[in-house]
Amino acid sequence: MTLTTHLAWRKALCAAVLCACSAAATAQETIKVGFLMTYSGPSGLSGQMADQAVKAFQKRYGTSAGGKTIELIRRDGTGPNPDIARRLAQEMIVREKVQLMIGPDFTPNVLAVAPLVTEAKVPTVIAGASTHGIIGEKSPYYVRTFFSLPQVVKPMAQWAYRNGVRKPFVIVADYGPGHDALNAYTAAWTEAGGKLAGSLRVPLRNTEFTSYMQRIKDAGPDAVFVFLPFGELGIQFMRAYADSGLKSAGVRLLTTSDVTDESQLDAAGDASLGVVSSGVYASSHQSPLNRQFVADFAQAGKAPRPGVGTVAVWDALRLIYDGVAAQQGRAFDPDAFMAFARGRRYDSPRGALSINAATGDINQSVYIRRVERRDGVLQNIEIEELRDASAK
Amino acid sequence: MAVIATMLFNGLAYGVLLFSMAVGLALTMGMMRFVNLAQVSLAMTGGYLVVVAMPHFGLPYLATLPLCFVLVALLTMLLERWVFRHFYGADDLTQVLLTIGLLFMSVAGAAYLFGPSFRPMQVPDWLSGQVPLLGLMLDRSRLFLVGAGATLALALFLGLERTRFGAMVRACVDNPRAAGACGLNTSMVFALTFAVGGGLAGLGGGLAVTQLVIDPNFPLRYLVYVLIVVSLGGTGTVIGTLLASVLIGIVDVAGKYYMPQAGSSLLYLITVVIMLWRPNGLLQRKGMP
Numbered sequence: 001m002t003l004t005t006h007l008a009w010r011k012a013l014c015a016a017v018l019c020a021c022s023a024a025a026t027a028q029e030t031i032k033v034g035f036l037m038t039y040s041g042p043s044g045l046s047g048q049m050a051d052q053a054v055k056a057f058q059k060r061y062g063t064s065a066g067g068k069t070i071e072l073i074r075r076d077g078t079g080p081n082p083d084i085a086r087r088l089a090q091e092m093i094v095r096e097k098v099q100l101m102i103g104p105d106f107t108p109n110v111l112a113v114a115p116l117v118t119e120a121k122v123p124t125v126i127a128g129a130s131t132h133g134i135i136g137e138k139s140p141y142y143v144r145t146f147f148s149l150p151q152v153v154k155p156m157a158q159w160a161y162r163n164g165v166r167k168p169f170v171i172v173a174d175y176g177p178g179h180d181a182l183n184a185y186t187a188a189w190t191e192a193g194g195k196l197a198g199s200l201r202v203p204l205r206n207t208e209f210t211s212y213m214q215r216i217k218d219a220g221p222d223a224v225f226v227f228l229p230f231g232e233l234g235i236q237f238m239r240a241y242a243d244s245g246l247k248s249a250g251v252r253l254l255t256t257s258d259v260t261d262e263s264q265l266d267a268a269g270d271a272s273l274g275v276v277s278s279g280v281y282a283s284s285h286q287s288p289l290n291r292q293f294v295a296d297f298a299q300a301g302k303a304p305r306p307g308v309g310t311v312a313v314w315d316a317l318r319l320i321y322d323g324v325a326a327q328q329g330r331a332f333d334p335d336a337f338m339a340f341a342r343g344r345r346y347d348s349p350r351g352a353l354s355i356n357a358a359t360g361d362i363n364q365s366v367y368i369r370r371v372e373r374r375d376g377v378l379q380n381i382e383i384e385e386l387r388d389a390s391a392k
Numbered sequence: 393m394a395v396i397a398t399m400l401f402n403g404l405a406y407g408v409l410l411f412s413m414a415v416g417l418a419l420t421m422g423m424m425r426f427v428n429l430a431q432v433s434l435a436m437t438g439g440y441l442v443v444v445a446m447p448h449f450g451l452p453y454l455a456t457l458p459l460c461f462v463l464v465a466l467l468t469m470l471l472e473r474w475v476f477r478h479f480y481g482a483d484d485l486t487q488v489l490l491t492i493g494l495l496f497m498s499v500a501g502a503a504y505l506f507g508p509s510f511r512p513m514q515v516p517d518w519l520s521g522q523v524p525l526l527g528l529m530l531d532r533s534r535l536f537l538v539g540a541g542a543t544l545a546l547a548l549f550l551g552l553e554r555t556r557f558g559a560m561v562r563a564c565v566d567n568p569r570a571a572g573a574c575g576l577n578t579s580m581v582f583a584l585t586f587a588v589g590g591g592l593a594g595l596g597g598g599l600a601v602t603q604l605v606i607d608p609n610f611p612l613r614y615l616v617y618v619l620i621v622v623s624l625g626g627t628g629t630v631i632g633t634l635l636a637s638v639l640i641g642i643v644d645v646a647g648k649y650y651m652p653q654a655g656s657s658l659l660y661l662i663t664v665v666i667m668l669w670r671p672n673g674l675l676q677r678k679g680m681p
Contacts, residue, residue, distance in 0.1 A: 042609045045508040174655060203655040205613070207604060208641075210402040211649035214395060232605040232613070235510055243531055245522070267510035267605060302507055 030069045031324055031332060034092040036085060036103035036113075037128070039076040042231065045263060046105060046128065046309050047076065052301035053313040060296055061317075066325035068332075077104050082112035089113045093120045099332045100124070100324075102316045105309075107131040107176065114138040121334040123341065125319060127312035131177060132391060136359030141334065143341050143360040145315040145353070147280045147308065148391040149177055150184040152256050153227070155366045155386045156278035157188035160223060160254055167197040168254070169221035171212060173228045174201040181227035181256070197221040206233065209240035216246060223252040226259060234259035235268045242271035252276060257380070260371055262305040265378040272371045272378060281308040281350040282369050282380035293349035308350075315348045319355075322346070354388075361391035398528050399645055405534035407641025408541030409603060412596030413614065414621040415548065415633045416589025422628015423565045424582055426476060427484055429491040432611040432618055433498035434590045438464050438597030439606040440502065443511040453516045457540075460598035461591040468590025472583050480582075495611050502608035511606045519602055533602040540599055544592070548630045561585055565628045620663050626673025635674055 105128025257279025
């Protein structure tokens with residue numbers, strides 16, 4: 001071989017080695033985050049609003065943190081289907097090699113995916129399931145930015161008692177979280193020293209509420225506490241309540257943010273006026289961070305207002321961006337991320353929140369809100385705040 | 393006593409609502425043996441027409457109802473000419489798969505066109521609130537529903553029994569081959585009946601907006617109830633469908649009041665019992681398979 005050819009070969013070899021190095025380096029520059037939400041079926045709205053939140057977040061804060069690009073891998077869980085959620089999580093972990101995950105939503109999915117993320121060491125932020133006892137109890141890599149049901153039901157019961165309610169009627173949907181809500185309310189009520197006027201369970205598929213309204217009237221309560229999942233049940237209940245004459249008779253309607261979520265208030269219309277609910281986020285919350293969030297959100301897509309699921313996704317991204325940035329360009333370390341996340345306190349558009357160091361569950365302010373019309377739009381207006389409520 | 397009477401009335405109103413959505417399906421199933429599960433999609437179309445046309449074009453509620461009937465009837469006629477006609481002779485499974493596919497397409501289409509959220513509905517003032525009648529406080533919207541449904545049922549019944557076209561329809565229902573042999577244009581009768589059935593579903597959807605919530609998943613939620621009504625009432629009969637839907641409505645409402653722990657199971661139990669007693673429905677017309 002002549003000298004020139006030999007040099008040419010060496011140059012080519014160096015170039016190849018450099019390329020390989022930079023390729024390896026670039027591979028380390030992208031953090032893949034799995035995004036397992038519901039985009040189709042009856043709960044498809046939540047996935048679409050989550051996407052809108054991601055778009056708004058990345059528009060303001062960019063697509064990189066700590067010098068690394070954050071790449072979201074989206075998958076459609078299609079609803080509370082644990083088999084599908086498990087399969088998709090497995091695919092994302094094994095094939096796409098995600099290092100972090102946001103989701104899944106719905107408790108059965110969260111339970112199904114827990115063993116996978118524990119084995120693969122993938123820190124996961126739950127932004128859409130509200131059963132208590134499914135976070136740190138199921139995986140050391142779980143963290144929640146949503147809320148837990150007892151966290152919002154207890155303050156509602158306590159507020160009711162403080163405000164003179166003595167004979168509440170409790171009506172819940174007939175499924176797991178509904179029973180949890182009934183138990184949480186009853187426990188808090190008994191602790192305050194009161195007794196229920198009665199309780200009822202409503203099937204998840206229900207179109208006619210007049211019989212239940214009549215039952216409520218028969219019991220003669222001074223307030224009604226209702227828990228129903230997101231969806232048409234809450235809207236129909238509020239309408240039926242207004243039509244039944246209970247509202248005009250002064251029997252107060254108390255509920256949680258699942259019924260008065262911003263995405264449902266308009267459909268319920270004037271029937272929702274005056275309904276008192278407990279929740280962790282209202283799009284009307286007066287803080288500079290929230291005003292900016294609401295404005296960013298409205299510009300990023302079709303849904304006009306964010307709800308609690310949306311702010312949970314936003315806060316999940318905030319946590320992930322901050323956690324990745326804290327690792328300062330080193331290779332991603334899941335355990336270091338978990339140590340960062342658990343115990344973390346930060347400001348959210350909803351107010352201050354913190355992740356419990358022991359369980360990974362969320363501590364946050366719970367607000368008592370009343371639905372009022374402001375500037376022609378139905379809003380949840382905060383009337384009281386309980387700071388730093390624990391998830392239990 | 394007042395409680396029971398009010399409950400019966402509310403059950404009646406709910407039944408009438410189901411009747412208006414289901415009667416078209418009963419007629420087409422009886423006449424053409426065509427299982428059109430997309431009937432509930434047509435009802436959703438009528439519902440969307442009302443909630444979109446009212447704010448958009450500023451039309452009063454009553455004006456949107458005939459519009460629902462006409463526009464959805466036209467849509468059904470198009471569907472019949474382009475799609476359904478080719479499957480009249482096909483077996484039941486093929487028809488079910490075809491129309492379920494159409495139903496899913498309508499769900500996705502509605503989500504694309506109108507967004508996935510629930511539609512707000514401004515109930516007009518003359519339909520809000522209650523009015524004292526016969527010593528009971530009855531909802532205005534339910535009174536309107538019962539009135540509209542009764543008129544509809546009467547019009548259909550008289551139309552079928554007293555008009556020439558009705559006679560042609562009945563002939564085609566009883567024996568399409570013989571009717572064709574007698575010189576009836578069965579293909580035109582089929583098309584028109586399909587259109588009327590679809591228009592009725594659209595009207596039912598328009599009537600339903602005061603009671604139910606319109607969103608893209610509307611067809612999936614109410615398909616089961618509509619099928620139960622048609623199975624219980626017997627295909628091809630207006631009175632049968634009315635009886636079945638009123639029965640369902642009353643059983644559902646009364647059952648949930650007297651036995652709330654049973655939830656929806658009372659409804660399904662009654663369905664099973666009646667199906668065992670009368671497998672072809674309560675008022676199966678003679679000569680039906």
